[in-house]
Structures are given as C-alpha cells and as structure tokens.
Amino acid sequence: MNNSCVLHHDAAMVAALKNNPEIAVNILNSALADCELPGGQAAPMTVLRQMALAQGLEAVAERAGMSQTQLCQALQRKGSPAIKTFLAIIKGIGLRLKVCRAVEHVQEGTLATSTMFAPPHADIT
Numbered sequence: 001m002n003n004s005c006v007l008h009h010d011a012a013m014v015a016a017l018k019n020n021p022e023i024a025v026n027i028l029n030s031a032l033a034d035c036e037l038p039g040g041q042a043a044p045m046t047v048l049r050q051m052a053l054a055q056g057l058e059a060v061a062e063r064a065g066m067s068q069t070q071l072c073q074a075l076q077r078k079g080s081p082a083i084k085t086f087l088a089i090i091k092g093i094g095l096r097l098k099v100c101r102a103v104e105h106v107q108e109g110t111l112a113t114s115t116m117f118a119p120p121h122a123d124i125t
Contacts, residue, residue, distance in 0.1 A: 010050055017054035024051050025095065042077065049075040051093050064092025 017024050028051070031043035052060040052075060061071040065088055074081040074089060081089070090097050 010046075010053070013047075013050040014053045017051055021054070024054075024093075028095070045075060045079060045081075046077070048089055048093065052089070055093060060089070060092040062092075063094070064088040066092075 013027075017027075024047075028044065028047045031040075031047045034040040034043050052071065057068050057071060061068040064071060066074075066085070070085075071089065071092070073079060074085050087097060
C-alpha cells in the first residue's frame, strides 16, 4: 500500500471515529486480536493513532500526561512505545486495558487470545 492510500485510509478512519466513537473499541479489539499474525503488531498502534487524531492530539496528550510531541512520537508508524506510554495513551483516549486468560482450541491446535476493554473514560487500575 502506498503512502497516499495509507493517508486516505487514516483520514477515512478518523472521520468514522469522530462520527461514531463507539466503534473504536471494536476496531481496537480486532486489531489486538491480529497482533499474533505476521505484521499484526502495527495494527493496534495505527488504531490508537486514528483514535487520538479523532479526539484531538492536544486533548489526548493532556489526558495521557504527556506532551503532544511525545504522543506523536509514540504513535508514529514505526513507534514502539514502552508499556507505561502505551497505557497512558489508552487512558488518554478514554479506555482501560483488561486482560483475560488465553483459551486453547483443542481441535485447531492453536492458542486464541481475547482482550477486552472497559467503557470509554474509565480509569486504568
């Protein structure tokens, strides 16, 4: 995918998230579920970037307790933020990360994981 396609996709997603912020949780959960696939690690950060753009970088950075520059650096396409930064961004977007046990699918012989998020604007505990 070339850069203009990526930018167009980002713009379309940001617009969709502005118009319907409730879909953000489902999109992020889907992105997290794909993390184990080749190249899948970038998907959650892409979604977080789009969510931050939809809410306004300055507002998200303030709620996350970081500067807008720090937020942008963490959310760049090749960014790999520390867990502390990742959790701060999640909080700044108004989400809370929850983890549950992986469930082994005996018939398929694979390990499936599930990550759930609390409603928007919940505190990280």
